[in-house]
Amino acid sequence: MNTPHKGLDITTAKSSRLDQVDFDNLVFGKYYADHMMICDYKDGAWQTPQIMPYGPMEMEPSSKVFHYGQAVFEGMKAFKDADDKVWLFRPEDNFNRINISSKRMAIPEFPKEYFFDALNTLLKLDSEWIKKGDGNSLYIRPFAIGTEYGVSASPSNEYKFIIICCPAKAYYSTPVKVLISDHYSRSADGGVGYAKAAGNYGASFYPTNLAKEKGYQQVIWTDANTHEYLEEAGTMNVFFRIGDKLITAPTSDRILDGVTRKSIIDLAKHEGIDVEVRRIKVGEIVEAAKNGTLKEIFGTGTAATIAQISGFEQDGTFYDLPEVENPYNVKLKKMLQDIQYNRAEDPFDWRYAVETK
Numbered sequence: 001m002n003t004p005h006k007g008l009d010i011t012t013a014k015s016s017r018l019d020q021v022d023f024d025n026l027v028f029g030k031y032y033a034d035h036m037m038i039c040d041y042k043d044g045a046w047q048t049p050q051i052m053p054y055g056p057m058e059m060e061p062s063s064k065v066f067h068y069g070q071a072v073f074e075g076m077k078a079f080k081d082a083d084d085k086v087w088l089f090r091p092e093d094n095f096n097r098i099n100i101s102s103k104r105m106a107i108p109e110f111p112k113e114y115f116f117d118a119l120n121t122l123l124k125l126d127s128e129w130i131k132k133g134d135g136n137s138l139y140i141r142p143f144a145i146g147t148e149y150g151v152s153a154s155p156s157n158e159y160k161f162i163i164i165c166c167p168a169k170a171y172y173s174t175p176v177k178v179l180i181s182d183h184y185s186r187s188a189d190g191g192v193g194y195a196k197a198a199g200n201y202g203a204s205f206y207p208t209n210l211a212k213e214k215g216y217q218q219v220i221w222t223d224a225n226t227h228e229y230l231e232e233a234g235t236m237n238v239f240f241r242i243g244d245k246l247i248t249a250p251t252s253d254r255i256l257d258g259v260t261r262k263s264i265i266d267l268a269k270h271e272g273i274d275v276e277v278r279r280i281k282v283g284e285i286v287e288a289a290k291n292g293t294l295k296e297i298f299g300t301g302t303a304a305t306i307a308q309i310s311g312f313e314q315d316g317t318f319y320d321l322p323e324v325e326n327p328y329n330v331k332l333k334k335m336l337q338d339i340q341y342n343r344a345e346d347p348f349d350w351r352y353a354v355e356t357k
C-alpha cells in the first residue's frame with residue numbers, strides 16, 4: 001500500500017515480525033520494529049520522507065560517512081501507559097539537539113514537521129511494539145549520515161535522515177564500578193563533545209575496553225587539559241552527592257547537554273534538594289570518599305535513565321561507596337519514570353502525547 005500521508009510516503013510492511021520477538025529475554029538492539037523512516041537530502045533539499053518496512057539498504061562503498069564519519073544520532077524513548085496511550089519525553093529537545101549536532105558536523109538541519117510527522121506515523125504503525133510496564137519502552141534512534149559517493153575529503157552533498165526503533169527493557173540493573181580517566185579524553189575544548197557525533201562513541205570504545213580489562217564497566221571522563229575535573233560517565237552525564245548536596249558539571253563544548261541530566265536537576269530542585277551546577281575536581285570526590293561524605297554517584301541518560309555507580313578507581317586506589325538510606329538516585333529515577341509512564345502529574349509539561357488511534 002502506498003499512501004501519501006501528511007507529506008510522508010508510506011509503504012507498510014506486508015506482515016509483522018512482532019511474533020519473532022522474545023520479550024521475556026529481550027536483548028537490546030536485536031530486534032527492530034516493522035517500520036522505519038528514510039528521508040533523502042539531495043539537490044540542496046530534504047525530499048519527501050519515506051516510511052517503509054525496516055530492512056537493509058544499499059550504499060556506495062565510497063559513501064562519505066564510511067570514510068570521514070559524517071554521522072550524528074539521537075536516542076529517545078516512547079512509553080505506553082496503563083490505558084495504552086503512548087508518550088514521548090521532551091522530544092523537542094532531541095529534535096533541537098540533533099540539529100545542533102548536525103550543524104557541528106556540517107550536515108544540513110532536518111525540518112521539524114518531518115521529524116514529528118515521522119515519529120507519530122512510526123509509533124502509530126508500530127504501537128504494538130511498545131510494551132506496557134515499568135522499564136519497558138520503544139527506543140527510538142534517529143540518525144543522519146553523509147551518503148554521497150566519492151572519497152574526496154569534503155562534506156557530503158547528499159544525506160539520509162533515518163529513524164529506526166527497537167524495543168527496550170530496563171538497562172544496567174546492577175550498580176557499576178568506574179575508572180576515572182587520567183590519560184584518555186572523550187572531548188576537548190573546541191571539539192565535538194557536545195554533539196551526538198558517532199565518532200565520539202567510536203573513540204571511547206578503546207579506553208572503555210581497557211577499563212573493562214581492569215574490572216570496570218565504564219570510564220569517568222575528565223577534562224582533556226588537566227584531567228582534574230570530572231565531566232561525564234561513559235555516555236552519560238554524571239552526578240555526585242556529597243553530604244546532601246547534588247553536584248553536576250555545567251554543560252560546555254565538551255559535555256553533552258543531556259535531556260535526562262536537566263530533568264534530574266529540575267526534579268531534584270523540585271524536591272528541595274540542594275543542587276550545584278559547577279565544575280567538580282577529582283580531588284574533591286576522593287577527599288569526600290575518604291571522609292565519608294561522598295554518598296552517591298550516578299550517571300543519567302535516556303538508555304539507563306539513572307545508573308547507580310557503586311565505586312571508582314582513581315590513581316590505582318579503589319573507593320567503594322557505602323550503602324545509603326533513601327538514596328537520591330532511586331527517588332529521582334522513580335519521579336522521572338512516573339512522569340514518563342504517565343503515572344504522575346507532569347508539572348514541567350515534559351510529556352508529549354502521540355496520536356496512535
Ligand SMILES: *Cc1c(COP(=O)(O)O)cnc(C)c1O
Nearest residue numbers: 235236237256258259260301302
Ligand atoms: C546521549 C548522551 C548523554 C545523555 O543524554 P540524554 O539526552 O539524557 O539521553 C550524555 N552524555 C553523552 C556523551 C551522550 O552521548
